Amino acid sequence: MTIASVLNLVRPNVAAMTPYSSARDEFTSDAKIFLDANENPYNWAFNRYPDPYQKKLKEAICEWRGVDTQHIFIGNGSDEIIDLLIRAFCEPKVDNILTVRPSYGMYKVSADINEVQIKYHDLDEKFGLDIDSLLACADTQTKILFLCSPNNPSGNCISIENLSYICQSFNGLVVVDEAYIDFASTPSMLSKLKEFSNLIILQTLSKAMGAAGIRLGVAFMHTEIVAILNKIKPPYNVNSATQEIAIDIISDRENIEGQIQQIKAERTSLFQFLGTLNFVEEVFPSEANFILVRVKDVFKFYDFLLSQGIVARNRDKEFRCQGCIRFTIGTPEENEQLKQSLLLFQQQN
Numbered sequence: 001m002t003i004a005s006v007l008n009l010v011r012p013n014v015a016a017m018t019p020y021s022s023a024r025d026e027f028t029s030d031a032k033i034f035l036d037a038n039e040n041p042y043n044w045a046f047n048r049y050p051d052p053y054q055k056k057l058k059e060a061i062c063e064w065r066g067v068d069t070q071h072i073f074i075g076n077g078s079d080e081i082i083d084l085l086i087r088a089f090c091e092p093k094v095d096n097i098l099t100v101r102p103s104y105g106m107y108k109v110s111a112d113i114n115e116v117q118i119k120y121h122d123l124d125e126k127f128g129l130d131i132d133s134l135l136a137c138a139d140t141q142t143k144i145l146f147l148c149s150p151n152n153p154s155g156n157c158i159s160i161e162n163l164s165y166i167c168q169s170f171n172g173l174v175v176v177d178e179a180y181i182d183f184a185s186t187p188s189m190l191s192k193l194k195e196f197s198n199l200i201i202l203q204t205l206s207k208a209m210g211a212a213g214i215r216l217g218v219a220f221m222h223t224e225i226v227a228i229l230n231k232i233k234p235p236y237n238v239n240s241a242t243q244e245i246a247i248d249i250i251s252d253r254e255n256i257e258g259q260i261q262q263i264k265a266e267r268t269s270l271f272q273f274l275g276t277l278n279f280v281e282e283v284f285p286s287e288a289n290f291i292l293v294r295v296k297d298v299f300k301f302y303d304f305l306l307s308q309g310i311v312a313r314n315r316d317k318e319f320r321c322q323g324c325i326r327f328t329i330g331t332p333e334e335n336e337q338l339k340q341s342l343l344l345f346q347q348q349n
């Protein structure tokens, strides 16, 4: 798609509206005295509004991911960006979004909040994707396709080749949610950003980067789509503390690289261990920091783990996930305790 045809997908009211102009939008030079935003004048770390466009943080992200700052949009978690995309492009009760089942639950929640219909393509028993039948689910009102790679809760990835084919073939935005990409051996779609104007890549500091508490989601996209989202976002959607902490984390990420390697090694070890247990029916290979497992009596098993002080995510009610439970990979000590509890459950059942 050309960027002109992508911009044709924007809701007419959004295209026509004038955004709120914040005090900090209206000057660019350095000032000494700030009497423009009705703040308390007594300076400490947080008496001023944050930079609405997070310039310094975007520079740090540019240095980290190798993507120019003008292609970066930052949200209060990727959940905010999912919601903003639907609000910018989908007319309530008219347009729809498309995704796969099972996948991350917030695509549906955001669609529901905005009265936008959600269509599903069903993954197969092994959570594989049939691309042509996925594309056949779209109609002329399908504005956004959300795909999660590695997928939550299954943990598998979609290849760059397949995602590129989808970007080429789909007449709308393709949002690739890469929340777990740092744990994957499948490469990111970032290298394809310049090739496809309709591609949006979501990443987050909540997973590998170890900062779920600061709420920081990052999206990479064509600069004209960044401009649309800037128009509709709350002016100060990313607070100063978050911006500062995020810069520190990104600039000092060596420590985190070590954690990621450790988590991946622990994932391999837990995967192998789970395969040896007689109440485990299936272990799904994962490129994320979690493993989905099908067990014999998932409710009894879940309650047993709770009685051991271990909380996992029961996914039994999710499409194609009957009997499944999802374990996040913990520290080596936590994983060892989990293994002991799994052995105890096996002995008792």
Ligand SMILES: Cc1ncc(COP(=O)(O)O)c(C=O)c1O
Pocket: 076, 077, 078, 079, 080, 104, 148, 152, 177, 179, 203, 204, 205, 206, 212, 215, 216, 217
């Ligand atoms: C696939 C996926 N995308 C996005 C998120 C949310 O990210 P954030 O914490 O940045 O809102 C999650 C969290 O579980 C997730 O699994």
